[in-house]
Amino acid sequence: MTDPDRSSPDRTAAPDTVETLQARVEALYLESRTLHREVRRLQAVQPVLGLRPRTPSPVMRLAMRLMPGLRRRHHLRMIRESGLFDGDWYLAAYPDVAAAGLDPAVHFLLHGAEERRNPGPHFDTAHYLALYPDIAESGLNPLVHYLQAGWAEGRSIRPGMPPRNAAGGGR
Structure with missing residues (x-):
């Protein structure tokens, strides 16, 4: 016979894993927001100029x-x-x-x-x-x-x- 404790999944591990993943997703989201703000700040500091026109004769x-x-x-x-x-x-x-x-x-x-x-x-x-x-x-x-x-x-x-x-x- 098989041992019921070994063949059934640990039911307490799943909620812990979900909580850990949820915390990681939230941390990544906050990090992403911080990076987006930094990108906007940097874009504001340095203008984007594709081509500066030549001075006409x-x-x-x-x-x-x-x-x-x-x-x-x-x-x-x-x-x-x-x-x-x-x-x-x-x-x-x-x-x-x-x-x-x-x-x-x-x-x-x-x-x-x-x-x-x-x-x-x-x-x-x-x-x-x-x-x-x-x-x-x-x-x-x-x-x-x-x-x-x-x-x-x-x-x-x-x-x-x-x-x-x-x-x-x-x-």
């Missing part, structure tokens, strides 16, 4: 001054190539733009920044314009300004990202 700058359509095309290309503009994100965040069937980059350039819409998750338009009233007063598209000068000046593009210089990056 003096002849091109003159042509853009004389022909607003050429300047708009140049700014549109800068926005699209920057890495800070995310068309899919923009359409998801602003369903009215998607419903209207508008090109998200064109909408942001012509209307979105003025409406304080963000071009993507890593650039906060309202933050940039509130922090740098000179840009808000100039009427420049804040992302275009950041790409042309703000990045080099160390300006902050979202809450939690400190300016790189003591003057706060303003001119």
Whole structure:
């Protein structure tokens, strides 16, 4: 005959194992939340810039001054190539733009920044314009300004990202 104590599973071990696993899952969850907060903090400190635009030649700058359509095309290309503009994100965040069937980059350039819409998750338009009233007063598209000068000046593009210089990056 078999010994009943040996063939039946230990019924007290199962609840202990479940409690141990539950405690481990909770600890991992808390650790995960801490790591997510740290990632967000680090993302706020270091801007994500896909491509910094080349400075146009003096002849091109003159042509853009004389022909607003050429300047708009140049700014549109800068926005699209920057890495800070995310068309899919923009359409998801602003369903009215998607419903209207508008090109998200064109909408942001012509209307979105003025409406304080963000071009993507890593650039906060309202933050940039509130922090740098000179840009808000100039009427420049804040992302275009950041790409042309703000990045080099160390300006902050979202809450939690400190300016790189003591003057706060303003001119």
